[in-house]
Amino acid sequence: MTAVNTTGAGAFLARHEGLRARLPGAGLPWVVAMREAAAAAFRAQGFPTRRVEAWRYTDLAAVNGTVFGEALTGVDDALALPATGNSRAVFVDGRFRADLSTLDGLGYTVESLAVALPSLEGRLGAVARPAEQALAALNGMLFEDGLVVTVPAGVAGGVLELLSFATLSDRAPAYHPRHLVRLAEGASLTLIETAAGPAAARYLHNPVFEIEVAARARFNHGRLQQEGLDAFFLSTVYAAVAEGGTYDNFTLNAGARLARNEIHVALAGPKAECHMNGVQLVADGQHADTTTALDHAAPDCASRQTYKTVLAGRSRGVFQGKILVRKVAQKTDGYQMNQALLLSPDAEIDSKPQLEIYADDVKCSHGATVGELDADNLFFLRSRGIPLEQAKAILVEAFLTEAVEAVADEAIRAALSGAVSGWWQRQGVAGGIEVA
Amino acid sequence: MLKIENLHATVDGKQILKGLTLEIAPGEIHAIMGPNGSGKSTLSYVLAGREGYEVTEGSVTYKGQDLLAMEPEERAVAGVFLAFQAPVELPGVGNANFLRTALNAVRRAKGESEVDAIQFLKLARARMKVLNMPDDMLKRPVNVGFSGGEKKRNEMLQMAMLSPTLALLDETDSGLDIDALKMVADTVNSLRGPTFSALVITHYQRLLNHIVPDHVHVLSAGRIIRSGGPELAQELEATGYAASVAAA
Ligand SMILES: Nc1ncnc2c1ncn2[C@@H]1O[C@H](COP(=O)(O)OP(=O)(O)O)[C@@H](O)[C@H]1O
Ligand SMILES: [Mg+2]
Numbered sequence: 001m002t003a004v005n006t007t008g009a010g011a012f013l014a015r016h017e018g019l020r021a022r023l024p025g026a027g028l029p030w031v032v033a034m035r036e037a038a039a040a041a042f043r044a045q046g047f048p049t050r051r052v053e054a055w056r057y058t059d060l061a062a063v064n065g066t067v068f069g070e071a072l073t074g075v076d077d078a079l080a081l082p083a084t085g086n087s088r089a090v091f092v093d094g095r096f097r098a099d100l101s102t103l104d105g106l107g108y109t110v111e112s113l114a115v116a117l118p119s120l121e122g123r124l125g126a127v128a129r130p131a132e133q134a135l136a137a138l139n140g141m142l143f144e145d146g147l148v149v150t151v152p153a154g155v156a157g158g159v160l161e162l163l164s165f166a167t168l169s170d171r172a173p174a175y176h177p178r179h180l181v182r183l184a185e186g187a188s189l190t191l192i193e194t195a196a197g198p199a200a201a202r203y204l205h206n207p208v209f210e211i212e213v214a215a216r217a218r219f220n221h222g223r224l225q226q227e228g229l230d231a232f233f234l235s236t237v238y239a240a241v242a243e244g245g246t247y248d249n250f251t252l253n254a255g256a257r258l259a260r261n262e263i264h265v266a267l268a269g270p271k272a273e274c275h276m277n278g279v280q281l282v283a284d285g286q287h288a289d290t291t292t293a294l295d296h297a298a299p300d301c302a303s304r305q306t307y308k309t310v311l312a313g314r315s316r317g318v319f320q321g322k323i324l325v326r327k328v329a330q331k332t333d334g335y336q337m338n339q340a341l342l343l344s345p346d347a348e349i350d351s352k353p354q355l356e357i358y359a360d361d362v363k364c365s366h367g368a369t370v371g372e373l374d375a376d377n378l379f380f381l382r383s384r385g386i387p388l389e390q391a392k393a394i395l396v397e398a399f400l401t402e403a404v405e406a407v408a409d410e411a412i413r414a415a416l417s418g419a420v421s422g423w424w425q426r427q428g429v430a431g432g433i434e435v436a
Numbered sequence: 437m438l439k440i441e442n443l444h445a446t447v448d449g450k451q452i453l454k455g456l457t458l459e460i461a462p463g464e465i466h467a468i469m470g471p472n473g474s475g476k477s478t479l480s481y482v483l484a485g486r487e488g489y490e491v492t493e494g495s496v497t498y499k500g501q502d503l504l505a506m507e508p509e510e511r512a513v514a515g516v517f518l519a520f521q522a523p524v525e526l527p528g529v530g531n532a533n534f535l536r537t538a539l540n541a542v543r544r545a546k547g548e549s550e551v552d553a554i555q556f557l558k559l560a561r562a563r564m565k566v567l568n569m570p571d572d573m574l575k576r577p578v579n580v581g582f583s584g585g586e587k588k589r590n591e592m593l594q595m596a597m598l599s600p601t602l603a604l605l606d607e608t609d610s611g612l613d614i615d616a617l618k619m620v621a622d623t624v625n626s627l628r629g630p631t632f633s634a635l636v637i638t639h640y641q642r643l644l645n646h647i648v649p650d651h652v653h654v655l656s657a658g659r660i661i662r663s664g665g666p667e668l669a670q671e672l673e674a675t676g677y678a679a680s681v682a683a684a
Contacts, residue, residue, distance in 0.1 A: 375487060380524045383484050384538035384594060385512035385545065394537065398528030398577075434537045434553075 038140025094175025166197030243269030284313025621646030
C-alpha cells in the first residue's frame, strides 16, 4: 500500500495516500479537505531546494534522501522523567502520552489534538500557511497528534511544560505534531518546550505551532531544542497577536544535525508586542538555522529580536530575519540584532536581515556582527589563572548573556542556563564561571 | 626568584627587547623606568605569556622553572601577576564571578580548598574596604563603565585576592590621583614580605616615594642601561632620561 522504501516528497505523499482513511479526522470532511489542500500544496512545493529564496542557506538534501518510516506507538514505557513540580504534557515519537503527563487541576484546558479534533473546526489551520511553507504543508498532510492548549479570558495559566521525546528506532520515524495554543483576552501562560532524543537516533521532527494571543494576553514561549545529533528538526511557528497582547519567544537551538527554527509572527492589533530571542549552539557536524518573519500589521506595535549563534568545529549557522512594516503600522518600533561567534576556522555563518517598510513614521533598526573570541580578553582571563578552555567558556557565556537576559520569564531563563551548561559539558568543557 | 638573561623579543617581526638581563631575589622590589616605547610593557607581556611576543634569544627562569615554556595560566597559578597598563572590559562577565573563578583556579593549583560564594564575598568585601572600593563594583561587569582609576583599583583588588609571589605592575600609577596612588602603594606594601617580589614599571618617581624599591633600572631601546638604588629614581626625576641614554 505505501511506498516506504522511497525517499523525498514522493514518499511522504505516498504515505498520505496510503494512510488517508486511517489518519485522525478521516471521518470529518473539513479535516479531510484540509489534508487534501495541504497535500496539494506539498506536492506543488516538495522539499524546498536552495533555489527557493527562504532556503538559500539551508540544504534539505539529507532529509530528502532519507528513508523515513512510521513511528511505532507506545514502545517506550521505561521513560524516566525527573519531576519538576510543573504541569506537563509528554509526547513520545509525536504522540501524546497521557500516562506520562501531569495535567491535574489546571485552570485551563490541555488536550491531545487527536482526541480534540472534532471540536477544532475553524481553529485548526487558522494561522498556519501551508501554501507558503512546504514544511507546514507536509505537517498539514500527515499530522496525527499535538497539544491543544486553551486558556480562558483573564486566567493566569502559570507554567506548563511540553516534553517531546524521540525513542531509539531503526525505522527513522518522521512525525509532524500540530500544536495549538490559544490565549483568550487577558490570559497568560508560560510554555517551556523541550525536544530531545537519543544521540544515535535518526528521525524527523516537524512540529507546527499555531498560536493565537488575544487582546492583552501574554504568552511566554520557551523552546529548548536538544534533539539527538542525528535528527532533523524542522519547526515552524505561527503566532498572531491581537491588541495589547505579547508573544515572547525564546528558542535554544542546540541539538539535531539539521535544525530549522522558523517563526512567523503577525502583530495584528495596535500596541501588540513581540520579543523573539534565541541562542544557537552549533557544534561540529551540525547545521542550525533560525528564520524569523515579523509582520507589523497594526500601529503602535513593538518588536525586539536578539539572536546569538556560537559555532564550533566544522559547523554552519544561519540567521534570516525579515521585518515587514505595513502601511497601516505607523509608530512601529522594531529592533533586530543577530551576532555570531566563530570558535573555529571551519565554522560558517550566513546572515540575512531584511527590512521591508511601507509606513513612514517608524523606528526600525537592525544589526549583525560576526567575530571570534577576543585574544586580549582571553589573555586577561588566563593571566588570572583561569585555564584556556574555561576562559573560552566564560567569554562565550558573556556573549550569550544579552540574549538570555532579554528573556522576561524566570522559569525559561533558568531552564535555558541549565541547557547551555549542558551543551558545554558535551563539548568537553569543564564549566564556565563560578557564581559568587 | 626571577632571572632574566640576555632576553631578546620581537613583536610583529620588530625587535623590541635587545638583550635584557635582570635578576630579582625573593622579597625584593625592583622599579623599571624608561622613556615611552623603550619596551617596558613588552617586557611585562613576555613575562606574563601574552601571544604574539616571540622570544628570539635568552632565557627567563622563575623559581627554577623555565617561565617561557609555561602557559599564561600556569604562570599565574605559579604566582606571576600582571597588573595591566590598560585593563580590558568584559561585558557580560560579572566582576565577583570572575574574581571567584580566578581565585579558585589559583587555589586549586596550590592544592588549597576552593572558596564558596559566601566565603568569597567575605574575603572580597574586606579587601575592597581597604582599597576604598564601593561594594557595587563586584556586581558590575568586569571594568565595564569603570573610570581609569576604578580599573586600576580593580587590578589591585585582583592582585590582593590572588596574592602572587611576583607582581608586575605596568604603569599602574599613570593617571591616578594621589589617593589612588597611595592605595596602589598600600596594596603592594601589604603584600611585601620574604616571598613577595615585584617589578614596578613607572614613569614617575612619586610612586616610588610610597613603594620604596630595592633597585631601580633604566630601560632604553630594549636594554637596561643603568641600575642603582632608590636615589636613581630621584636623579632621573631631576634630570630626565636623556642624560642616562646619552651616557649609555
Ligand atoms: N603589536 C605591536 N606591533 C609592532 N610594534 C609594537 C607592538 N606593540 C608594541 N610595539 C612597539 O614596541 C615598542 C615598545 O613598546 P612598549 O613595550 O609598549 O613600550 P613602553 O611600555 O616602554 O612604552 C614601541 O616602539 C612600540 O611601538
Ligand atoms: Mg607601556
